[in-house]
Amino acid sequence: MPVMCSPGAANDEAASEIRSRSSASATRPAYARELFAPLGPPYDRYARLLSFGQDPRWRRFLVSRIPPSALRVLDVATGTGAVAIELAHAVPERTVVGIDQSPEMLAVARARAGERIELVDGRAEALPFADAEFDALTFTYLLRYVDDPAATMRELARVVRPGGTIAMLEFAVPRGVWRPLWELYVRFGLPLAGAAVSPGWREVGRFLGGSIREFHARVPLEALWHDAGIANVRSRRLSLGGGVVLWGTRG
Ligand SMILES: C[S@@+](CC[C@H](N)C(=O)[O-])C[C@H]1O[C@@H](n2cnc3c(N)ncnc32)[C@H](O)[C@@H]1O
Numbered sequence: 001m002p003v004m005c006s007p008g009a010a011n012d013e014a015a016s017e018i019r020s021r022s023s024a025s026a027t028r029p030a031y032a033r034e035l036f037a038p039l040g041p042p043y044d045r046y047a048r049l050l051s052f053g054q055d056p057r058w059r060r061f062l063v064s065r066i067p068p069s070a071l072r073v074l075d076v077a078t079g080t081g082a083v084a085i086e087l088a089h090a091v092p093e094r095t096v097v098g099i100d101q102s103p104e105m106l107a108v109a110r111a112r113a114g115e116r117i118e119l120v121d122g123r124a125e126a127l128p129f130a131d132a133e134f135d136a137l138t139f140t141y142l143l144r145y146v147d148d149p150a151a152t153m154r155e156l157a158r159v160v161r162p163g164g165t166i167a168m169l170e171f172a173v174p175r176g177v178w179r180p181l182w183e184l185y186v187r188f189g190l191p192l193a194g195a196a197v198s199p200g201w202r203e204v205g206r207f208l209g210g211s212i213r214e215f216h217a218r219v220p221l222e223a224l225w226h227d228a229g230i231a232n233v234r235s236r237r238l239s240l241g242g243g244v245v246l247w248g249t250r251g
Contacts, residue, residue: 029101029123032145035207036079036102038200043080043108046197050190050205054239058169059083061238062138063090065167065247070136074099074159076124077142081109081117083169087138088116097134099127125152132161140169144215153228160250166230167247170221171212174241182242186212221246 039046047055063086066073071094075084078098087096098113099120100106109119122128124142137160143149160166174182186209194205225233225248233248 028145028147029125033102035200035203037104038198039204040104041080041108041111043105044082046201050193050201051242052239054243056082058238058243058245059086059140061236062140062167062169062245063087065245066090066136066138066165070165071095072133072135073097074127074129074134074137076100076127076137076139076156077145078109078119079105079140081113081119083138083140084109084117084119085113088114097129099124125155127155127159129159131158132164133159134164135161136165136167138167138169141171142168143170143219143221144211149219150224150227153224153230157228157230157250162250164250165247166225166250167245169243169245170215171208172237172241172244173213173216178240178242183209185209 051058059082063083066087068091071091073087073094073096075081075087075096075098078084078100079102081098084096084098088094095116095118097118097120098106098109099122100109101121101123103121106119106121109117113119120128124139125146125148137156139156143152146152157166173179190208191202191205194201194203222233222235225246229251230248231251233246235244235246237244
């Protein structure tokens, strides 16, 4: 039974799955560019559907971690702009900059972002901003797609002023009795549901479970945040552990 394999075997399998999925690309960012290019306008609808409606709830919790006093906020991996829009709605005086490496996702964001949201084409690994330029920073589902998560965390922290808040949202692997159900969903339900939507979502459905599993086995998230100079790091697992939000203060 695939859901009963040992953690070591699961990690090997996930790693080889990621290698084979990204065989057409040299690096994770290049693979991410290919993955997100065809998802386009219906991205938010299908992301909500395939996460059983949890995705918007997680984003709202993420945005609630950012204090109202943060008036200039950077949203990294902004995609279609859902977090950036939520950040702007939360505080009327706030301006938000959203940055993403996918022109296709940014095109969707541009069509719906209001005037307080500026959208920039760029990479998280080399942000085109000055040190301490922002009061706060959010990022969503990003670190699984970068080659060097530790260096990327340092780059994200660089552009936030000392005392500013940094918050992230990522998928997580549920624990205990929920784990086998999650495995069933990501191994069988998600690939089938993705295939029913479109070829682009089929690829997402096949890739996502292995990517989440492999990422959490490889990357010690809280240590990475501390090493990037972020203090008071806290986390909350959401929806039976299927999502996790981390937040902390730039030292
Ligand atoms: C799953 S989407 C999330 C979008 C949005 N934050 C949301 O919550 O719906 C991940 C986004 O990360 C972007 N991305 C991946 N790697 C990136 C990188 N190295 N630099 C900037 N954006 C990146 C992708 O282009 C994609 O739009």
